[in-house]
Amino acid sequence: MTDILTKETNLLYYKRYKNKATATDYLKWANSLAEADVDSITLYKILSMNCNESLFSFEEYFNKFVLEIEMSIPIYEECARTYLYYLCQEILSDSRNAYINLVSELDYPEDLITWVNISEDIDRIIYDDQYHKPNKVEVRQQIILEAKKHLAKVDAIVG
Numbered sequence: 001m002t003d004i005l006t007k008e009t010n011l012l013y014y015k016r017y018k019n020k021a022t023a024t025d026y027l028k029w030a031n032s033l034a035e036a037d038v039d040s041i042t043l044y045k046i047l048s049m050n051c052n053e054s055l056f057s058f059e060e061y062f063n064k065f066v067l068e069i070e071m072s073i074p075i076y077e078e079c080a081r082t083y084l085y086y087l088c089q090e091i092l093s094d095s096r097n098a099y100i101n102l103v104s105e106l107d108y109p110e111d112l113i114t115w116v117n118i119s120e121d122i123d124r125i126i127y128d129d130q131y132h133k134p135n136k137v138e139v140r141q142q143i144i145l146e147a148k149k150h151l152a153k154v155d156a157i158v159g
Contacts (some may be wrong), residue, residue, distance in 0.1 A: 002034070004038075005033060005036070005038060005071075006082075007086075008029050009029070009074075010070075010078055010079045010082035011024065011029070011079070011085075012026070012062070013073065013084040014076075014080055014082060017076050017079060021059075022051075023049070023052075023053060024051055024060040026046060026049075026059075026061075026062060027046070027047070027049070027051065029062075030043050030046040036046060040065060040069070041065050042061055043065055043066055046062065049061075077106055080105055080106055081099045081154075084150065085150070085154050087147075088146075088147035088148075088151050090149055091144060091147040092144065092147050092148065100132045103115045103116050103119070104116075106136065111153075112150075115146065118139065118143055118146065121134040121139045121142075122139060125139065
């Protein structure tokens with residue numbers, strides 16, 4: 001339960017850091033925690049809200065929940081890496097035909113540098129680099145391979 005709590009909360013914090021959290025994001029977060037049997041009156045209050053309610057109300061209840069469970073606010077890098085984990089899952093489930101463009105936000109950590117190379121290949125495909133235009137299929141296969149590697153590494157660390 002704590003793993004899903006941490007991951008889902010970090011994902012929501014990532015969106016908050018980027019100023020992109022919506023009422024729908026708060027409802028999805030609350031629903032994921034409820035499905036994982038997290039029991040909290042504050043969480044149930046969020047679940048009883050609808051998307052048309054004030055974002056400030058969602059934020060207020062979210063902050064109250066975080067205080068109730070005595071969770072510390074995660075740093076940006078931790079949240080961004082959680083977001084990366086979810087992006088990799090989406091890539092592998094074919095629900096996202098995307099690449100990871102998060103490495104620059106994290107100041108190019110060595111363990112994610114492969115994504116920079118993939119990003120450059122995608123730019124060459126999109127902008128038709130006349131000197132080196134990678135094969136789309138090969139780049140997509142590389143994205144899938146790197147997503148698998150990343151998920152396996154994170155899952156091995158988490159245990």
